[in-house]
Amino acid sequence: MLTSIIxxxxxxxxxxxxxxxxxxxxxxxxxxxxFTAGQLGMLGGVFGALFILRFGIxxxxxxxxxxxxxxxxxxxxxxxxxxxxxxxxEQHLYVLSTLALALMISQVVAIEWSTEPQxxxxxxxxxxxxxxxxxxFPVAACAATVIGLEVLYKHTLTGRAFKAVAEDNLAAQALxxxxxxxxxxxxxxxxxxxxxxxxxxxxxxxxxxxxxxxLNFYGFVPVALGGLGNNRGAIVGGFGLGLFQQAASFLVGGxxxxxxxxxxxxxxxxxxxxxxxxxxxxxRV
Amino acid sequence: MSADGAQAGLEPLSALKVGGANxxxxxxxxxxxxxxxxxFIGNDYxxxxxxxxxxxxxxxxxxxxxxxxxxxxxxxxVALLTLGAYVTSVLAAGNVLPPIPVFAALALAxxxxxxxxVIVGLPALRLRxxxxxxxxxxxxxxxxxxxxxxxxxxxxxxxxxxxEMPAPFNTTRGFFFFCLAAAAMCTWMSSNIAGSRYGRSxxxxxxxxxxxxxxxxxxxxxxxxxxxxxxxxxxxxxGLFASLQTYITPDAFTFDLSLLFFISILIGGRGSxxxxxxxxxxxxxxxxxxxxxxxxxxxxxxxxxxxxxxxxPGGIAALLDFKSRAPLxxxxxxxxxxxxxxxxxxxxxxxxxxxxxxxxxxxxxxxxIDGASxxxxxxxxxxxxxxxxxxxxxxxxxxxxxxxPNSGDVQLGGxxxxxxxxxxxxxxGIARTFxxxxxxxxxxxxxxxxxxxxxxxxxxxxxxxxSLPGSFRxxxxxxxxxxxxxxxxxxxxxxxxxxDRLQHSELRFVEIARALMSRPKLLLLDEPAAGLSxxxxxxxxxxxxxIAANGAAVLLVEHHxxxxxxxxxxxxxxxxxxxxxxxxxxxxxVNKEVVSAYLGG
Numbered sequence: 001m002l003t004s005i006i007x008x009x010x011x012x013x014x015x016x017x018x019x020x021x022x023x024x025x026x027x028x029x030x031x032x033x034x035f036t037a038g039q040l041g042m043l044g045g046v047f048g049a050l051f052i053l054r055f056g057i058x059x060x061x062x063x064x065x066x067x068x069x070x071x072x073x074x075x076x077x078x079x080x081x082x083x084x085x086x087x088x089x090e091q092h093l094y095v096l097s098t099l100a101l102a103l104m105i106s107q108v109v110a111i112e113w114s115t116e117p118q119x120x121x122x123x124x125x126x127x128x129x130x131x132x133x134x135x136x137f138p139v140a141a142c143a144a145t146v147i148g149l150e151v152l153y154k155h156t157l158t159g160r161a162f163k164a165v166a167e168d169n170l171a172a173q174a175l176x177x178x179x180x181x182x183x184x185x186x187x188x189x190x191x192x193x194x195x196x197x198x199x200x201x202x203x204x205x206x207x208x209x210x211x212x213x214x215l216n217f218y219g220f221v222p223v224a225l226g227g228l229g230n231n232r233g234a235i236v237g238g239f240g241l242g243l244f245q246q247a248a249s250f251l252v253g254g255x256x257x258x259x260x261x262x263x264x265x266x267x268x269x270x271x272x273x274x275x276x277x278x279x280x281x282x283x284r285v
Numbered sequence: 286m287s288a289d290g291a292q293a294g295l296e297p298l299s300a301l302k303v304g305g306a307n308x309x310x311x312x313x314x315x316x317x318x319x320x321x322x323x324x325f326i327g328n329d330y331x332x333x334x335x336x337x338x339x340x341x342x343x344x345x346x347x348x349x350x351x352x353x354x355x356x357x358x359x360x361x362x363v364a365l366l367t368l369g370a371y372v373t374s375v376l377a378a379g380n381v382l383p384p385i386p387v388f389a390a391l392a393l394a395x396x397x398x399x400x401x402x403v404i405v406g407l408p409a410l411r412l413r414x415x416x417x418x419x420x421x422x423x424x425x426x427x428x429x430x431x432x433x434x435x436x437x438x439x440x441x442x443x444x445x446x447x448x449e450m451p452a453p454f455n456t457t458r459g460f461f462f463f464c465l466a467a468a469a470m471c472t473w474m475s476s477n478i479a480g481s482r483y484g485r486s487x488x489x490x491x492x493x494x495x496x497x498x499x500x501x502x503x504x505x506x507x508x509x510x511x512x513x514x515x516x517x518x519x520x521x522x523x524g525l526f527a528s529l530q531t532y533i534t535p536d537a538f539t540f541d542l543s544l545l546f547f548i549s550i551l552i553g554g555r556g557s558x559x560x561x562x563x564x565x566x567x568x569x570x571x572x573x574x575x576x577x578x579x580x581x582x583x584x585x586x587x588x589x590x591x592x593x594x595x596x597x598p599g600g601i602a603a604l605l606d607f608k609s610r611a612p613l614x615x616x617x618x619x620x621x622x623x624x625x626x627x628x629x630x631x632x633x634x635x636x637x638x639x640x641x642x643x644x645x646x647x648x649x650x651x652x653x654i655d656g657a658s659x660x661x662x663x664x665x666x667x668x669x670x671x672x673x674x675x676x677x678x679x680x681x682x683x684x685x686x687x688x689x690p691n692s693g694d695v696q697l698g699g700x701x702x703x704x705x706x707x708x709x710x711x712x713x714g715i716a717r718t719f720x721x722x723x724x725x726x727x728x729x730x731x732x733x734x735x736x737x738x739x740x741x742x743x744x745x746x747x748x749x750x751x752s753l754p755g756s757f758r759x760x761x762x763x764x765x766x767x768x769x770x771x772x773x774x775x776x777x778x779x780x781x782x783x784x785d786r787l788q789h790s791e792l793r794f795v796e797i798a799r800a801l802m803s804r805p806k807l808l809l810l811d812e813p814a815a816g817l818s819x820x821x822x823x824x825x826x827x828x829x830x831x832i833a834a835n836g837a838a839v840l841l842v843e844h845h846x847x848x849x850x851x852x853x854x855x856x857x858x859x860x861x862x863x864x865x866x867x868x869x870x871x872x873x874x875v876n877k878e879v880v881s882a883y884l885g886g
Contacts, residue, residue, distance in 0.1 A: 033415040084595050092414040095358050096551060096594045099418070103544065103587035111580060213540070217423050224416060255434040262423050266408060269420075273411050 007135040013242025014138035018197030019219025020234030025190035028166035032094040035102035038216025044198025049207035052121040074191025120202030134203035141200035227275035338569040339464040346471040347518035356491030358418040361425030363543035369394040369523020377448035394524040395517040402516015432535040444534030447527035496723035501711030501740040554602025621775040623831040637698025644693035655862035668849040671859035677842040714806035722792035726785030734767040737802030770798040814845040
């Protein structure tokens, strides 16, 4: 039982952490929390199943195509739901525009794909492995993402430009950084991370339209608890959430586990609205 | 039917009198009259659709105060509908306790809804918009899961029968008229709140929260009342919904319903009752009219939401607001009427002095205020000047409670002011303006000014809800005082204009009028002359002098040397958070240190 809690908990935690990073990556360049984050996770699973199982495309090519489609949706998100409302960010219109886009995505999937969970292909084949790929693939994907982002942010010019825009948008613009293009790039990057979450977790979550809403919420929990824009917080929070949820569902049953997660989430936020590792609120007056 | 029409007719009248957002009765009358005619022109199927719209409106009429007025993006309100539906059904069926009459069950559903409304709303008091949206969404998921899991009470996935209404409401038509009457009643109550100081305060929380605190509006207190009201309506709507469905399962409460409520309000327009009413009707009818599109209804709702957000953020209400499209007169001048000020004098015998003693405030390692002291006597204009970053506005923020100092104290008339609690300041008789005017752009100028008197209202939330006589008295008082205040500052000609159509300089005077509404003993002005023309500065100087002559103490932060030296009796010069010099304007003008701080050296 303990093995099961830990292996499933870590795998789910990795997926949540990846969605959390998706939120953060979009937030860093635009100050926008987008409801499309969880939908991208769902799309990673759905497109993976579509390309590889339904179209019979080679898995690696199918993975690449999934990433490309997700990146495209990330770009669309930026163009349609984010850029037009950035001017009035104070009015929180982005909450509505990204919600609308997320709902449209989910509705199209529900009608054109299926409202029932569909099988997801094995990526690394059936060769008897020590641990099933559905448990280690998300964790490996999460580790690869973290390392990749670290390299990007620390060792490439583009990554440093990302950080500059995240740190101080106006100053970055004044330096002549192409702020708009960087924002689009960050949305594409975020979308691929979200897609990766769904693809790597496909064997666990299946290709299921309802995953969008669930990942939206459970991916947001680590972000809220860890503090906006804080990837380290999102990773700690994500794995913590995954383990807590699995433990709770073994101890008190699945539904009350959701109640437990929700209650814990509300209580922690009421005590620490900025998250456990978050920065204090900016000045208002 | 006639009784119903009368009820529908009652409600907008009061909205008209109190000058609410929907100053016209006619559209409401027309809509409810048309609805009442449905049973006579359509078949039972259309009566059912109309009943559904009425039930939805019972919920949406309350929710519009939360989403449209207060700007709290509560997405998952279907959770409260679910709760109300199950409470009513379970109590009326008697599968837990002995069965109780349907009306008692409905009332209890309202009660449960009110409690749940507060619980769901609690996070909004502390969390940011997106967080709150997320938590309501999470709550909606959980309520459905509980309904599925708690089989002994809710029947799980199999469900249970909805409550059966007693005669004469047990027929399709009878039930329809019952729901229509309920809807009319809710419209009336929501309009009462919307057109009162509560409605204005909600909009202020949404668009100018800092100003709302400065005029003494407590966000938690106000939102809690609104959440109770909205939750109760949602609970009752749930009971009616269950009765309409005749049989309920968790599947009946899809997220699409939440969307319908939420989007009706946003399509209808923020800060309007009529707009969301039209929105609710349109969205309820949409899948019926376009049957082939029924499967795509959620997609359509979402697409409409996106279109509204991107193209007409004001929604239907903005489209119907013809008044705000007529061009304003150009070349307007601001001509204060100082003789009107006596109507807004502070309480008689104001001899209270503001005293700031040894205040220290640090932000991290920066000592923004480093042991500053100053006194402002009643009837005196005290100038506070200094280079940028010397701590002038910071001192103002300490006095008005937005910052709590690390040490030192602030007293008015010997009474210490609560540190870091801006909501208390109006009660002490302190009012202020802001460096950047904090105005509710979507409200008219008069509403903005009336906001300043909020804490002087006598009628409580409940009395306002039912439009008891006290609420009329309040509104008459607010209105006459606000008109007087606008006349004082010289803007009475613009009372009915949306505030965001005014020029920057006019907004500065609107802020002063708003501050005068509370008849302040101490008025704090933060760079009121910034962005004003030479003429306007002269008018401003006369106005401020008259306000002080009327008995108020005035603390004036300003860069405009002519104004400071022209009207101040006393001047304090700050530099790097410390008092560099103080004295009469003549002493300051020749002070060597002051000159060098300003000119460098």
